[in-house]
Amino acid sequence: MGSNPRIVINFLKEAHLLKGLVRTLSSLGERQAIRLIEQILAKGGSSKFLGDDCAAIDLGPRYLLVTTDLIARQTHMPRSMAPYQIGWMLTAVNLSDIAAKGGTPLGLVLSYGLPPDTTEEFLKEMTTGAMTCARRCGTRIIGGDTKEAADVTLCGTAFGLVKKTEFMPRKGARPGDIIAVTGTLGKAGAGYTALQLGDPRPSLTKALYEPWPRLREGPLLARRRAVTASMDLSDGLSSSLYQLQELNHVGFTIDAQTLPVSKELAALTRRHPGIDTQRLLLHFGGDYEILVTMPAPRFPQVARTLRRQGCQLTRIGTVTRGRKILVRDGPKTSLLPNEGYEHFTRHPWGPLP
Amino acid sequence: MGSNPRIVINFLKEAHLLKGLVRTLSSLGERQAIRLIEQILAKGGSSKFLGDDCAAIDLGPRYLLVTTDLIARQTHMPRSMAPYQIGWMLTAVNLSDIAAKGGTPLGLVLSYGLPPDTTEEFLKEMTTGAMTCARRCGTRIIGGDTKEAADVTLCGTAFGLVKKTEFMPRKGARPGDIIAVTGTLGKAGAGYTALQLGDPRPSLTKALYEPWPRLREGPLLARRRAVTASMDLSDGLSSSLYQLQELNHVGFTIDAQTLPVSKELAALTRRHPGIDTQRLLLHFGGDYEILVTMPAPRFPQVARTLRRQGCQLTRIGTVTRGRKILVRDGPKTSLLPNEGYEHFTRHPWGPLP
Numbered sequence: 001m002g003s004n005p006r007i008v009i010n011f012l013k014e015a016h017l018l019k020g021l022v023r024t025l026s027s028l029g030e031r032q033a034i035r036l037i038e039q040i041l042a043k044g045g046s047s048k049f050l051g052d053d054c055a056a057i058d059l060g061p062r063y064l065l066v067t068t069d070l071i072a073r074q075t076h077m078p079r080s081m082a083p084y085q086i087g088w089m090l091t092a093v094n095l096s097d098i099a100a101k102g103g104t105p106l107g108l109v110l111s112y113g114l115p116p117d118t119t120e121e122f123l124k125e126m127t128t129g130a131m132t133c134a135r136r137c138g139t140r141i142i143g144g145d146t147k148e149a150a151d152v153t154l155c156g157t158a159f160g161l162v163k164k165t166e167f168m169p170r171k172g173a174r175p176g177d178i179i180a181v182t183g184t185l186g187k188a189g190a191g192y193t194a195l196q197l198g199d200p201r202p203s204l205t206k207a208l209y210e211p212w213p214r215l216r217e218g219p220l221l222a223r224r225r226a227v228t229a230s231m232d233l234s235d236g237l238s239s240s241l242y243q244l245q246e247l248n249h250v251g252f253t254i255d256a257q258t259l260p261v262s263k264e265l266a267a268l269t270r271r272h273p274g275i276d277t278q279r280l281l282l283h284f285g286g287d288y289e290i291l292v293t294m295p296a297p298r299f300p301q302v303a304r305t306l307r308r309q310g311c312q313l314t315r316i317g318t319v320t321r322g323r324k325i326l327v328r329d330g331p332k333t334s335l336l337p338n339e340g341y342e343h344f345t346r347h348p349w350g351p352l353p
Numbered sequence: 354m355g356s357n358p359r360i361v362i363n364f365l366k367e368a369h370l371l372k373g374l375v376r377t378l379s380s381l382g383e384r385q386a387i388r389l390i391e392q393i394l395a396k397g398g399s400s401k402f403l404g405d406d407c408a409a410i411d412l413g414p415r416y417l418l419v420t421t422d423l424i425a426r427q428t429h430m431p432r433s434m435a436p437y438q439i440g441w442m443l444t445a446v447n448l449s450d451i452a453a454k455g456g457t458p459l460g461l462v463l464s465y466g467l468p469p470d471t472t473e474e475f476l477k478e479m480t481t482g483a484m485t486c487a488r489r490c491g492t493r494i495i496g497g498d499t500k501e502a503a504d505v506t507l508c509g510t511a512f513g514l515v516k517k518t519e520f521m522p523r524k525g526a527r528p529g530d531i532i533a534v535t536g537t538l539g540k541a542g543a544g545y546t547a548l549q550l551g552d553p554r555p556s557l558t559k560a561l562y563e564p565w566p567r568l569r570e571g572p573l574l575a576r577r578r579a580v581t582a583s584m585d586l587s588d589g590l591s592s593s594l595y596q597l598q599e600l601n602h603v604g605f606t607i608d609a610q611t612l613p614v615s616k617e618l619a620a621l622t623r624r625h626p627g628i629d630t631q632r633l634l635l636h637f638g639g640d641y642e643i644l645v646t647m648p649a650p651r652f653p654q655v656a657r658t659l660r661r662q663g664c665q666l667t668r669i670g671t672v673t674r675g676r677k678i679l680v681r682d683g684p685k686t687s688l689l690p691n692e693g694y695e696h697f698t699r700h701p702w703g704p705l706p
Contacts, residue, residue, distance in 0.1 A: 025476065025501075026469035033499050036473065037480050044484035045493040055496035057459050057512075064417070066495065068510055070464035072502040106410050111423035111508045113466075116379035116697045120389065123378065127390050131397035140398040142419065143408035145508075146386050148378075148696040149425040155464045155498075155508030157421055159410075343501040344469045 029345035031243075051247070052170045053097040053231055054160075063167055065160045067097035073152040075343065078192075078353050080200050083122045085209035086154070087129030093234060094158035095137050095213040096288040100232040102168045102222025103160035105139040105215065110156050113149030130156075137215050166222035168230035173248040173293040175321040177228055180299065180313050181289050182217045182306075185237065186265030186277065188286030193275060194268055195353035207264050211288040217311045218290060224305060226298035236285035239340025241325050244291075254317035254336065256282075256329040282327065283339040284349070293319050382698035384596075404600070405523045406450040406584055407513075416520055418513045420450035426505040428696065431545075431706050433553050436475045438562035439507070440482030446587060447511035448490050448566035449641040453585035455521045455575025456513035458492040458568065463509050466502030483509075490568050519575035521583035526601040526646040528674040530581055533652065533666050534642050535570045535659075538590065539618030539630070541639030546628060547621055548706035560617050564641040570664045571643060577658060579651035589638035592693025594678050597644075607670035607689065609635075609682040635680070636692045637702070646672050 025033055038050055049056045056063035071077070071090055081089075091108060098105050110130055114123070127141075134140050139158075173179075191208025194200060214232075221227050229248060233240055237259075241252050259281045269275050294302060296318075303313040320326075325336040339348055378386055391403055402409045409416035424430070424443055434442075444461060451458050463483055467476070480494075487493050492511075526532075544561025547553060567585075574580050582601060586593055590612075594605050612634045622628050647655060649671075656666045673679075678689040692701055 023473040024469065025467060025471045025473070028473055030499060033473075033476060036477060037497065037499065040477060040480040041484055041494050044488045050496065052496075055460065055462060057495065059412075064459070064512070066460070066462050066510070066512065068462040068464045068496065068498050068508070070466050070498050070500045070502070070506075070508060072466050072500060072506070074503055075501045106417070107408065107419070109408060109419050109421040109510060111421045111510075113423050113425050113506045113508075114378060114697075116377065118378045120376040120378070120381055120386075123386060124389060124393060127393045131394055135397045141394050142410065143403065143405075143421065144390065145421050145423050146383060146390065146696065147423045147425060148428045149423070149504070149506050150427055151503035153423075153425075153466045153502050153506040155421070155423060155466075155510075157419070157462060157464075157508075157510035159417075159419065159512065343499065344467075 025344040030343035033344065049169060053100045054103070056167060062161050062163055065098055065101050065103045065162055066157065067094055068155060068157040069093045070153065070155045074352065077152065078195055080195060081209050083125035084129035087126035088133040088210045090154050090156045091130045091133040092211045092213050092288065094156040095215060096232045096234060098158050098160040099214045099218030100168065100230050100290050101162055102166045102218050103162040104219060105137065105158055105160040107140055107142040108134060108156055108158045110141055110144040110154065112144065112146045113153035114146065115151060116148060137213060162222065166225065168222055168227045168292070170229055170231050170244065171247050173229035173244060173250050173319050175250055175319050176296065177293040177319040178296045178299050178315050179252060179291065179293050179317045179319060180315045181233065181260065181291050182214050182311060182313055183289045184260040184262035185287055185289065186280045186284065187262040189280030189284030190262060190264035190268040192284065192349060192353070193280065196350065197272055199271065204264055204268060207262070208286060211286065213288055214290050216309065217306060220306055220309060220311065221290065221292060221302065224302045226294040226302050227292045228295070229293045231291055233287045233289045233291050234285055236283050236340040237281065238283045238336055238338055239285065240291050241336065242338045245323060245325060249323065251320040251322045251324045252317055253320055253326045253328060256327050258314060258316050260312065260314040282336065285341055378697040383696035386697065402522060406453045407456070409520060415514050415516055418451050418454050418456040418515055419510065420447055421508060421510040422446045423506065423508045427705065430505065431548055433548060434562050436478035437482035440479035441486040441563045443507050443509045444483045444486040445564045445566050445641065447509040448568060449585045449587060451511050451513040452567045452571030453521065453583050453643050454515055455519045455571050456515040457572060458490065458511055458513040460493055460495040461487060461509055461511045463494055463497040463507065465497065465499045466506035467499065468504060469501060490566060515575065519578065521575055521580045521645070523582055523584050523597065524600050526582035526597060526603050526672045528603055528672050529649065530646040530672040531649045531652050531668050532605060532644065532646050532670045532672060533668045534586065534613065534644050535567050535664060535666055536642045537613040537615035538640055538642065539633045539637065540615040542633030542637030543615060543617035543621040545637065545702060545706065546633065549703065550625055552624065557617055557621060560615070561639060564639065566641055567643050569662065570659060573659055573662060573664065574643065574645060574655065577655045579647040579655050580645045582646045584644055586640045586642045586644050587638055589636050589693040590634070591636045591689055591691050592638065593644050594689065595691045598676060598678060602676065604673040604675045604677045605670055606673055606679045606681060609680050611667060611669050613665065613667040635689065638694055
């Protein structure tokens with residue numbers, strides 16, 4: 001079996017690991033892995049928005065938006081998460097990327113990788129959660145795939161449409177722009193911390209398990225044609241800012257006092273004083289809000305438009321020419337570390353509760 | 354932790370398993386699981402082609418075709434499969450579904466679920482394989498996702514366009530139609546058997562590992578507007594016929610002598626006499642040919658059109674009114690059993706080599 005490439009690879013891997021020559025994903029990290037993939041894919045024909053929340057395909061006056069997200073039991077599903085909520089989340093995280101580009105969803109397909117001992121009940125509940133989330137968001141699940149896998153590994157792909165003139169890319173932020181966020185922050189972080197503290201009440205965990213994609217806010221923002229850059233906050237604020245920094249060659253100054261605190265995080269802090277609220281606000285992912293930049297003079301009018309529709313938009317800082325990402329907290333200004341979760345390498349929030 | 358739904362479910366599962374009340378996927382099987390999912394999704398808004406190879410979204414004169422396929426290490430990747438081939442296969446199996454509907458691909462997105470000890474080399478080779486397959490098929494990978502998972506679990510989603518008047522659905526076969534297949538059969542089966550026999554020469558395994566989606570044949574067939582039903586042969590001939598039977602309320606009579614034997618299967622039989630060739634031809638999946646039905650008078654002209662383009666189309670039987678699926682082999686006619694691979698339940702080909 002000398003010609004078995006798997007065995008050869010494993011052999012080379014072990015031999016080279018001794019010499020530190022073979023890098024694995026646990027040393028590369030998620031972002032570096034994505035960069036490697038993008039470099040290879042670029043050889044197969046460049047895509048205008050590779051690395052954005054969604055891929056965008058030219059359909060004349062509109063873009064077809066496509067986005068895919070994979071969630072796995074060991075990294076995305078705390079033990080207390082119900083199957084219904086797993087299906088809901090799989091759907092919501094994909095629709096959130098469509099929302100962040102200003103798009104209206106056309107539908108989703110879902111692929112389930114499941115172990116053979118998965119119960120019929122689990123399958124039904126999960127699918128009901130996915131179907132319900134899609135329906136509440138005005139769209140539907142139109143197909144999928146179900147296969148045997150070592151552990152629960154689920155993949156969703158959402159697609160939607162947006163007028164080319166209204167597409168909100170990640171790239172486009174300019175020094176002097178303001179940076180703003182829809183809704184509130186720390187919802188998912190509050191739920192996660194509550195679980196870690198053994199306090200899994202639904203009022204604290206619902207937002208973590210059943211995130212709400214901003215499908216109303218996204219198109220409303222897009223139609224105002226003021227947004228210069230946009231992405232969803234699935235990775236948390238600091239990680240998102242670092243991604244925007246790299247892509248836009250700009251910096252940011254965030255005003256910590258202005259960060260809109262979710263009612264979940266406020267409730268958690270009341271119940272468990274001593275929680276590091278600011279760390280959760282700045283670094284915890286899973287909130288699925290939209291982070292946007294726009295010229296400062298446009299902000300008041302855009303915020304008013306959203307407010308009239310019952311949507312909150314909060315200015316949290318400015319885009320700067322210097323490449324640093326700073327946090328101002330009263331009189332104190334400090335460098336914002338990049339402490340968000342990163343697959344394969346950085347798990348700053350401890351083991352999944 | 355009495356409120357932990359996972360634990361409650363596990364408890365109920367164990368309690369009920371004793372009484373045989375909880376069904377798992379290993380007793381349901383893949384097809385029954387898919388039926389359950391479809392019933393639930395139908396409540397969220399019906400989709401015209403739910404259960405077809407692709408979902409089809411109305412875009413005016415055309416359908417946007419969307420299909421998703423998940424492959425997992427333990428079920429899809431024999432040990433001797435190179436990372437390049439894994440990427441190739443992930444891309445090819447999705448493009449095959451677009452081809453079977455007569456579509457032209459617009460692009461793909463790929464999601465990788467990978468263990469942290471995956472090497473950089475594996476990631477690069479796999480992505481290169483995917484990119485190369487897409488490019489050779491005249492399309493490209495336009496985005497994706499990379500996440501930590503327990504084992505290699507990959508999901509591809511392909512999308513394409515087809516004129517509504519040329520869309521080839523699974524449903525539409527009529528008694529009296531003939532049934533035909535592109536290319537040859539037993540390519541993947543020959544490779545798999547060669548691996549099991551410890552004879553993994555590339556000339557035998559390449560077709561198993563690097564299937565070629567019929568993206569030229571699909572649109573050619575569609576343009577003739579003769580096809581009444583179409584699906585790809587990923588699940589093997591018998592499984593595909595049973596799926597068409599259920600959907601179309603028809604039967605089939607297959608003439609075993611007409612099945613087009615691949616050069617791989619012929620070579621394997623020469624090297625290893627005693628191989629059950631007919632079992633591989635009738636039941637083994639992974640060939641990614643297109644199976645079509647059409648009115649008998651149309652066949653000669655359609656076959657000629659394809660032949661002129663270098664594509665083979667072989668008539669292998671007829672669609673019948675009686676719901677039975679029969680195989681005629683010389684003077685002998687027998688019922689074709691449904692012996693194809695089925696995820697979760699039926700693994701008739703033994704452990705993955």
